[in-house]
Amino acid sequence: MTSLIIVSVLAVAVLYLGLFKYKTALLPVSVTGLLAAAAMAAMDWDLEKMYFSEMMLFDNYAVAFSILLILTTLLIFGLSRNYFEKISNNVAEYYALMLFALAGGVVMVSFHNLAMLFIGIEILSISLYVLAGIRRKDPASNEASLKYFLMGAFATGFLLFGTALIYGATGSFNLAAIASSGAFESALFRAGVLLMMVGLSFKVSVAPFHTWTPDVYEGSPGLIAMFMATVVKTAGFAAFLRLFLMAFAEASAFWAITVAILCILTLFAGNITAVFQDRFKRLLAWSSVSHAGYLLLAILAVGFSASSAVLVYTIAYSLASVAAFGIMILVSRARGNDHLDSFNGLARTNPFLAFTLTLAVCSLAGIPLTAGFFGKFYVFKVALAQGYTWLVVLAVINAMIGIYYYFKVIIAMYMKENANAVAIQLNPGFRLVLSIVVFLIFLFGIFPGLIANIL
Amino acid sequence: MTAIFYILAGIMLAAACYVAVSRDIARAVFCFFGVLFAMAGLYIFALADFVAVTQILVYAGGVVVLMIFALMLTDKQLLENIRRGESSGPRLFRARALPSILLALAVFAVLLQVITAVDWGNMAWRHEAVAAGNRITGHENMVENVGVNLMTRYLLPFEVISVFLLAALIGAAYLARGRTNN
């Protein structure tokens, strides 16, 4: 709870800094504040505190995901030095909006009441609608913003309708009360669960509600797309799982088949469409869709270890995405676009970047010795434990398809030549963040026990 | 009483249908106003007088007026172009809208199915509430009730909504800011 307050107040403080033109102080203040927020979140470990008539529950699940969200934001802030300055003079707003979005994310992972879930999602979304369109002169950015907003509004409708039906069936917004209401057979309840599922599926880009993803990622500034792929996706899935784990777990028999169908659709839609993308950002967007499919596998297995699997997966995915999007930003800035051909010869000019990106896409593809391998591994494991062998087989096929398109960029970097490529300059922030990411991907790939046993 | 309910409901549905199929934006906005107003009436039937008043204030008084402003401020030429494109077709809707209509009907059928499948009178929580005497008779002061609840039980959502509004405000200010400064 303290961390939520710190993040919200930090956003306001950042606005004030912007107002009084202390631009150089923006980043240090944000970073310090986020560290404090992460530390305060960690203090809640094992306390299982309920807040404000059971509106929020800071259990270990909430703490772990809050810290993950905060630290991922911290990594993104590490890359944002000199980034927003190139877009506009009013930098404070970006930081403030990202912090607001983070506050929404923290609410989403710690809610214990459907009202809080809704408000959390909306805080996150409204900040992102603006962030997506933050390049006001760029039509693509405007289009992304508007599309995201309209689709998001549509999804909110489903979410609210579902919430209302569940209230109608159980008479409560409280997760524990819903879980113990015994109304699982009611058609009202079922329709409510499915409508909420539709609404959440929009937010985490699960097929067939994923169609906005590539357009919005492509139109948004790279750093914002990175934020969407990491923080937003993590928060979305944490909320998804938390809702279905704490409120609907008893009724899993009827919604499991729907989730399974969505999972297959998402996996195939994401991977098959990613195969021939020739723009790296779009490729990453489709790959982000496919990762939603893998994560759905864990939702299916609403057991004790599903949250652990989702945590490992989202950590691995966030780390790899930070690296992949970060290098995409560098390359497209230096070479004009994010076409896969722009990566040609990167291994020669910038071996460190090429290595980092190779590691990142290996982690995304789930190659052993990277964190991504264990992400997939644990997700498959919990799905297998629930008896979804056929689904895991399909997921593994998709993982193989994934290797095909992920390796295209490795091939471009290492095997294709670009005669007039010059080395890309890295600022210290990038170097630091990418080094941390490389270290962590290896660390969690070799010692998965460090994160697998947290929850 | 029941007759008034059905009249209000009928007005609302008819107006909503017109909003959906109308090709004239101005008319659609006015019909939308009708929808919102009729809905406020339905809220009163549900003994939610505070919500009904809020509905009229916020939606009828705020949102619809905003829409009309937006309509009036929009480039006339743009509206004219849209109208010209539309006037050549049929008055209400075209064949290419057929899938949407079928879809809407299908959703309606599903919802109808859900509604008929529910045993409305026999829900556990209603029995509990009735047994506990926790019901509204229409004589309570609803405003007080809402106020007390917002400040006690729903204090946290109430406060967090302020974060939401602040984010929306900043976003709006940023997007609407003049373009001269950069």
Place this chain on the structure above:
Amino acid sequence: MTLWLIPALPYLGALILILAGSKLSKQMAGIIGCGSMGLSALWTGVTGIAFLSGGREPVRLQLWEWFDVAGWNPGVTLYFDSLSLVFTFVITFVGFLIHVYSTGYMARDEGFNRFFAYLNLFVGSMLMLVLADNLLLLYLGWEGVGLCSYLLIGFWYQDPANGAAARKAFIVTRIGDTAFAIGLFMLFQTLGTLNIGAILAEAGSALSGDGAASWPGGPAGATAIALLLVGGAVGKSAQIPLQTWLPDAMAGPTPVSALIHAATMVTAGVYLIARMHGIFELSPVSMQVVSLIGTITLLVAGCSALCQSDLKRVLAYSTISQIGYMFLALGLGAWSAAIFHFFTHAFFKALLFLGAGAIIESLHHEQNIFRMGGLRKELPVVFITFLIGSASLAALPLVTAGFFSKDQILWMAFAGEHGSLGLWIAASVGAFLTALYTFRMVFVTFWGETKTPVTHRPGKAMTIPLIILALFSLLAGFIEVPHNLGHITLFSSFLASVLPSPELITDSLLMEWMSQAAAALLTLGGIGLAYEYYVRNPQSLAGMKRNTGALQRFFHSGFGFDRLYDSLLIQPYTWLARVNRRDITDSLYTGLARFSIWLHRQSAQTQTGILRHYLLGAAIGALIILTISIFI
């Protein structure tokens, strides 16, 4: 407990050499390579002394848990007991000497730094193999040493023949590794663990119960697992029928042959069987198979060694033959005898290879023994040490280490629980052959007139390891002396806590004396015969060559295994590959690729960018989801 330092040091050395390889001077690379090995050997010594002076309790050191799935949590865990200590000692100590030697041998090679990186990597993996607490980690080390072996055989990769030899070694051992892996799967299926201690405990309780019948997988299961493990061991240790790769592996630099293909890696199979002895005790059939493989191998390889003209190939066949002895001992249940022979063999065979390397180096890379000769006076240090190594290999009675270790195996073949007269005779014939081919090599190389001039002489870095190894080849045997000659059992009682001691069916002192006397006579006879033919009476050879030319060619080709495999496996395979150039199964995959492309086109059409379509798709999706709820 700092046990982890032993494998970590060579790995660290390898890491430094790989990362900074091109920037280091040769001197620096040599220091890092030898230094890390020396420290590792030193640390082995320290740990070993602590182990000996302590209660000799096995040490288990869990470094970290690898992963934890469904109750299976293999750790990266080291296990240190007397068996591991013997292997660790040999690996680090002999490894260190060979590292030092290599600084002299490889001094003028361009790939000096690369060589030491590989060599260190090899030692690290080999240590992982012998220190592993579970079979999964052991398998990791097993594959690691296989990889290093491949890299080092093909070290001079510019010559395609070396690359081919490396590939052959890799592929042939792969056959064994596959069997090994299947064995591991079966073990895991049966017991749900790959922890060596747990498996042995299970096997032990089955054995003390009603034998293999109480093993979870039944007697057939135990036999199958044991035979699959033997498959792995046979591949790695170059035993029949997978022995063909080792002679070709001599394409690598000579220190590599000494370290990997004589002293350590090829004995990994021996280690595996000794380590998993509990399973073999459950399955008498597999024990018989092991001893049969060993016997056939030692005879076949002994005959082949007799007809080689390449110095290193003589030694390669002799290695195969000596490992055959170890397998024979393993099959007899004489576990500690096998390990003892490994122990002495490591010293004298490393010595012989290093000596051979010194000769080859000083004769400007001449490897044909018939173009050598008269080196007795030219290279005195090499001559004396080589002679000591040869005597040890030929098991010259009483004074050499090889005698004591081989005598133990011979005696077990006769008097052991599973022994028989047939095995004893075969092993004795093998001893005769060993003496014969060893001294044929010695006499041809060092006696007679000089045929190739010596271009330069080995330096101190090369001769000092030779001298140290020569001392060990003489003295290492005295830690285990048969009871009629003094009865010292330091080695076997040291291993007794890990490996059970075999039962004897006879303890007749007379028989033991006779067995030793027969073996000694055969050895001396072999040496004498070699002296007769190659020193005193070389012209009689020509006649023999005429009479037995075909047989000699057959022996020289290693009993034609290569040709057999070529016509039996490789030819049909390449024929099939030629016929099926437009692969039939490929069409399935191209079909799959075409299908994917088609599917991609379809799915790419969803990316219209038009919001209305997106919303329509989403609404249809939502409708379908809702409809599902009605029908379930």
